[in-house]
Amino acid sequence: MKTMLALLCTAQFMVVLDVTIVAIALPQVRGDLGFTTAGLAWVVTAYTLSFGCLLIVAGRAGDLFGHRRLFAAGLTVFGVASLICGLAWSPAVLVGARVIQGVGAAIVAPTALALLNNAFPAGPQRRRALSWWTASAAGGGACGWLLGGVLTDGLGWRSVFLVNVPVALVAALATRLLTETPRNTQGSLDLPGAATLTFALAALLYGSWGFAAGFVALAWFVRIERRTATPMLPLSALRERTLSVPVLVAAVLTATTTPVMFIAVLYQQQTLGAGALITGLATAPFNLAVIAGAALGARLGPRAAMVGGLVAVAVGALGQLRTGSYVTTMLPAFAVMGVGLGVASVASTGLGTEGSAPDQRGLASGLLNAAAQLGTVLGLAALVPLAADDTLAGYHAVFKWAGAAAAAGALLPLLTLRRRGQAFTGPGISGERRGTR
Numbered sequence: 001m002k003t004m005l006a007l008l009c010t011a012q013f014m015v016v017l018d019v020t021i022v023a024i025a026l027p028q029v030r031g032d033l034g035f036t037t038a039g040l041a042w043v044v045t046a047y048t049l050s051f052g053c054l055l056i057v058a059g060r061a062g063d064l065f066g067h068r069r070l071f072a073a074g075l076t077v078f079g080v081a082s083l084i085c086g087l088a089w090s091p092a093v094l095v096g097a098r099v100i101q102g103v104g105a106a107i108v109a110p111t112a113l114a115l116l117n118n119a120f121p122a123g124p125q126r127r128r129a130l131s132w133w134t135a136s137a138a139g140g141g142a143c144g145w146l147l148g149g150v151l152t153d154g155l156g157w158r159s160v161f162l163v164n165v166p167v168a169l170v171a172a173l174a175t176r177l178l179t180e181t182p183r184n185t186q187g188s189l190d191l192p193g194a195a196t197l198t199f200a201l202a203a204l205l206y207g208s209w210g211f212a213a214g215f216v217a218l219a220w221f222v223r224i225e226r227r228t229a230t231p232m233l234p235l236s237a238l239r240e241r242t243l244s245v246p247v248l249v250a251a252v253l254t255a256t257t258t259p260v261m262f263i264a265v266l267y268q269q270q271t272l273g274a275g276a277l278i279t280g281l282a283t284a285p286f287n288l289a290v291i292a293g294a295a296l297g298a299r300l301g302p303r304a305a306m307v308g309g310l311v312a313v314a315v316g317a318l319g320q321l322r323t324g325s326y327v328t329t330m331l332p333a334f335a336v337m338g339v340g341l342g343v344a345s346v347a348s349t350g351l352g353t354e355g356s357a358p359d360q361r362g363l364a365s366g367l368l369n370a371a372a373q374l375g376t377v378l379g380l381a382a383l384v385p386l387a388a389d390d391t392l393a394g395y396h397a398v399f400k401w402a403g404a405a406a407a408a409g410a411l412l413p414l415l416t417l418r419r420r421g422q423a424f425t426g427p428g429i430s431g432e433r434r435g436t437r
Contacts, residue, residue, distance in 0.1 A: 004119055005129055007174050008112045009136035011075060014167055015105035016140030018082075019048065021148040025157035032157065035091050045206075046095045050102030051109075052373035053201035057194045059110030059366025060232050067111040067118070067362055072175040074107025079168030086162035104168075110365035115178060117353045117365075124298070127350055131298035134345045138290035138338075190232035196221040197232070201370060205377050233363065241416050243364060246352030249306050249344060250371040252409035253313065255379030256402045257341050260317045261286060262380065263387055263398045264330060270390060282326060286334040293342020300343065302351040303417045309344025310410035313337050317403035321396055340406075 030040050062070040081101035088094035116133060120126040151159040196217055203214035225231040238244050268274040268282060297305045316337025322329045353364045383401055387394035
């Protein structure tokens with residue numbers, strides 16, 4: 001079991017790492033391949049777009065075709081795409097390979113989470129496993145800045161991609177040690193629904209004008225699913241609070257923490273004059289606090305953990321309003337907010353997947369991952385413009401609204417979940433009762 005957990009956590013660490021590890025290498029990439037400033041952003045955007053918009057479809061595909069099989073395929077795609085990225089000879093090749101790399105990551109994340117939930121029995125054992133899973137994601141985010149700097153300075157920008165190749169391919173071979181999960185033999189991939197949902201998520205994640213197109217496509221997706229005999233996403237499942245509430249909490253968590261950390265980075269670099277490496281080291285305590293919070297969240301009931309975690313996020317965001325040195329203001333705020341994010345993330349992930357039948361856990365995992373991605377985009381789009389003038393008052397406006405949103409989000413699990421929750425009752429969903437203290 002320890003080997004299985006290590007394999008799944010390594011995969012999660014790697015796909016999250018690849019969001020931040022590339023950022024440090026971008027100046028070298030532009031110099032070598034001749035990117036324009038606008039085009040350079042697509043090295044990051046291409047990965048996050050394909051990653052985020054395919055999570056739900058990939059999770060559903062895992063339910064239908066086997067989580068282990070899809071997990072191995074995703075790792076292989078990710079490894080091969082990383083190799084092409086490392087050997088890229090033009091901007092188009094690098095961006096195209098990053099799209100494929102994001103596809104691999106989108107397959108890996110929900111299938112790995114489904115495998116984890118099927119491998120560990122509900123209760124303390126699964127909560128501990130989920131805490132390691134959450135810690136792996138936080139560790140990937142924290143290590144990306146530092147590891148990216150070390151590799152780029154020592155071996156060049158190509159190394160930040162090539163380092164993935166042996167890890168991904170060894171992990172793909174190691175999937176033979178995993179036990180395949182039950183497959184859903186009643187459903188279908190629902191290609192029209194899958195295509196519509198993918199377009200909707202891609203439009204929403206791209207932001208700007210894409211928001212309107214994304215919401216229209218989501219409405220059309222709902223229409224398709226209502227008329228399909230075997231929908232990809234049974235809409236009745238979303239009416240179950242033990243799935244819908246964790247999905248919404250996952251979105252609120254990233255919608256409130258990401259803008260705060262984004263503004264904190266800008267403040268350190270543009271106002272305080274800190275360099276990129278110093279800024280990365282200064283924000284690392286946030287990720288370390290997420291790891292600590294994940295361990296704490298495994299000891300709490302889901303309802304209490306989600307409420308308490310969101311309250312801590314609110315306190316941390318509002319704590320950025322204080323004046324003083326880094327040690328007396330930003331550091332404690334990072335710590336409180338990070339612990340809250342870790343505590344609530346473990347709870348939302350655990351509750352959102354625990355009630356699902358084994359052959360539906362890929363879909364639930366994809367929903368939770370996609371909600372977190374969408375929360376990030378919507379939070380940045382809604383809050384960051386408040387600081388467009390780069391003044392302290394603008395920064396404070398972001399912190400205030402993020403804190404208020406997190407506090408309001410805490411009311412969701414507090415008012416809608418009982419201490420003893422109800423189980424899923426939708427099509428293909430387990431009827432076993434689960435506790436949600």
